[in-house]
Amino acid sequence: MDDLEVLDELIRSTAVVTVSSATRRLTLSEPSQPGCTIEVLGVDDGAVCFRADAFPDPGAIFSGANGCCCRSDFILFVAHKDQLYVVCIEIKSTSDKAEHIQQQLRGAACLVEYTQAVGRHFWSQPDFLKGIRMRFVCIAQTSLNQRRPVIDRPKGRHDRPDRPLRVSAAKEVELKRLLHG
Numbered sequence: 001m002d003d004l005e006v007l008d009e010l011i012r013s014t015a016v017v018t019v020s021s022a023t024r025r026l027t028l029s030e031p032s033q034p035g036c037t038i039e040v041l042g043v044d045d046g047a048v049c050f051r052a053d054a055f056p057d058p059g060a061i062f063s064g065a066n067g068c069c070c071r072s073d074f075i076l077f078v079a080h081k082d083q084l085y086v087v088c089i090e091i092k093s094t095s096d097k098a099e100h101i102q103q104q105l106r107g108a109a110c111l112v113e114y115t116q117a118v119g120r121h122f123w124s125q126p127d128f129l130k131g132i133r134m135r136f137v138c139i140a141q142t143s144l145n146q147r148r149p150v151i152d153r154p155k156g157r158h159d160r161p162d163r164p165l166r167v168s169a170a171k172e173v174e175l176k177r178l179l180h181g
Contacts, residue, residue: 003084003129006119007048007077015054017074021045025172028074028091036093038139039172040076047078052088052108067103075108075115080179085133086112087178088161092140105136105161136164137178149173153181 019026026043030036043049052071059069072090079085088108090101112134119128136158149170154163158181165181167173 001123001125003119003125004046004048004077004079006123006125006128007115010115010119010123011048011050012054015050017049017051019043019045019047019049026076028089030073030091030093033091033093036091038091038167038170040175040178041172042175043076043078047076049074049076049078052111055111067100067106070100070103070107071111072104072108075112076178078175078179080175083133084129084131085135085179086129087135087137088112089178090138090164092138094141096140101138101164102161105138105164109134109136109161133179134159135179136161137167138164139167139170139173141168149177151177151181157181 017026017028024041024043026040026047026049028038028040051073052075053073055071057069062068072088074089076087076089077084078087088105090104116129119125150168152166152168154165156163158165165178
């Protein structure tokens with residue numbers, strides 16, 4: 001069983017965001033923020049995406065100090081050119097402080113590590129999610145409608161929560177942009 005098949009069994013269907021197989025589009029919406037929607041283009045239907053904020057609030061156990069109870073909005077697992085990528089995505093209708101966005105992306109990275117541990121221990125898959133490439137993305141100002149998104153690339157790869165790829169003023173973005181900048 002490959003990693004995406006394990007994830008398909010592991011993640012509840014109520015938390016999954018489905019890829020439109022006809023158009024290869026993944027529509028990500030933040031229900032608490034009207035007009036806060038982005039479409040990711042070029043996503044294969046084998047990809048697994050779920051709402052990270054559907055995970056129960058860790059505030060029942062953790063104090064919340066240093067933002068440890070934060071999570072980004074979505075986590076996307078996608079195979080691209082024989083490599084498994086995990087993209088942690090935070091969506092904002094406006095803009096937000098960099099520190100808060102980084103806390104949300106760190107929380108998503110923790111959820112990915114937890115997901116990895118569950119797959120390894122409960123699905124008896126010792127190599128589950130081994131060798132994944134992490135990507136961190138903040139999509140902001142979704143209420144602005146420009147023809148082309150504004151992409152702010154960090155110095156180096158956007159493979160850490162403290163240097164996410166920033167996409168602004170977009171209603172849609174290509175998957176390859178989220179993976180490679």
